Amino acid sequence: MGVAVSLPESGRATSQDGSSVSVSKPGEAGLKALADYLAQDMRACNQVIVARMQSPVALIPQLAAHLVAAGGKRLRPLLTLAAARLCGYDNQDGKLRHVEIAACVEFIHTATLLHDDVVDESQLRRGLASANAIFGNKASVLVGDFLFARAFQILTADASLDVMAILSAASATLAEGEVMQMTTQNDLSTSxxxxxxxxxxxxxxxxxxxxxAGAVIGEATPEQREALRVYGANLGMAFQLVDDALDYAADQAVLGKGVGDDFREGKVTLPVLAAYEAGSEEDRVFWRRVIEDSEQKPEDLDAALALIAQTDAIGATLRKAEEYAAKAREALALFPECDIHSLLIETASYSASRER
Incomplete structure (x- = not known):
């Protein structure tokens, strides 16, 4: 482990470039503080992402440039960078392994987004037209494949069997999760x-x-490695629960994608399950028509929003998200207090309280 740095009473930390970073506020401010703290590492990661997206096949960098322009939180690579630093990684060998693996994580994530938008026929991504809406489904699928290939080139060059096993297993699980979602779609008997x-x-x-993966790069103990895995898993659960709640509770301009997309696609998420369970028989007839039978009228989304509000389905979903965020924070208890520890605690709070 690296030397722990106690936070001063003002709740500020010193970033990699020596500037002061506020870590006193939860939520969005907490995530921004993590990004600011790791700004130097993240700039290096973005440089790797841009460089690795280059190809003599012109359409690939064109579509990649669209993805980069769309921005995004880059939360997953930030977590890799943060975990490595928390475990004492100082890149004295000059190899910047944490940066390369963080870029690999972002490539895996972006590849799945490209494929998911095709499957879901999504037209918006982060407030902009999705890649498939501009370049077509075939190009999106194939560039997604290219990004997966780039990710595994990075893993091969890194030559850590542990890191390769972690991220290859995660890639398989991602695909399984999407297939499982497809099998539960339009099925209100889903538990x-x-x-x-x-x-x-x-x-x-x-x-x-x-x-x-970040913990492995930081040469963490088995206990630290497991703690960070548990932290990430619970943070991810909270993040997705809030994402599903936002589909019924956010403003499209703020959310960056179409509000009600999950509803129109017949996805069975916790807001729907909670409203269905708490609703009257008349309400359940409505949900079976719009979700299971896919018979939707223009006014049905507003009706669904009203039923979700009446049954406190959003509240139930957010409370479940906070349960997972609390588990994420608890998982970090074995690490000593330091700047990065506090920032990761705030990031867990962000995962359950974000508005976009």
Missing amino acids: VDQYLQVIYGKTAALFAAACE
Whole structure:
């Protein structure tokens, strides 16, 4: 482990470039503080991402440039960088392994987004037209394949069997999660446990792998490695639960994607399951028509939003998210207090309280 740095009473930390970073506020401010603290590492990661997206096939860098322009939180690579630093990685060998693996994590994530948008026929991603809406489904699928290949080139060059095993297993789990979601789509008999298995597979598994890979790079003890894996898994669960709540509770301009997309696609998420369980028989007839039978009228989304509000389905979903965020924070208890520890605690709070 590296030397722990206690936070001063003002709740500020010193970033990699020596500037002061506020870590006193939870939520969005906490995530921004983590990004600011790791700004130097993240700039290096972004440089790797841009460089590795280059190809003599012109369409690949064109589509990649669209993805880079769309931005995003880069939360998963940030977690890899943070986990490595928390475990004492100081890149004295000059190899910047944590940066390369963080870029690999982002490539895996972006590849799945490209494929998911095709499967879901999504038209928006982060407030902009999705790649498939601009370049077509074939190009999106193939560039997604290219990014997966780039990710595994990075893993091969890193030559750590542990890191390779972690991220290759996560990639398989991501695919399983998406297939499982497809099999539960339009099925209101889906249990909450089955739904939680879906969101672990499609989201939380990569959060867990991002953290565990960083721990391996930082030469963590087995206990630290497991703690960071648990942290990432629970943070990812909270993140996806809030994402599912936002589909019924956010403003499209803020959310960056179409509000009600999950509803129109017949996805069975916790807000729907909670509203269905708590609703009257008349309410359940409505849900079976719009979700199971896919018979939707223009006014049905507003009706669904009203039923979700009446049954406190959003509140139930957010409370479940906070349960997972609390487990994430608890998982870090074995690490000594330091700047990066505090920032990761705040990031767990962000995962359950974000608004986009």
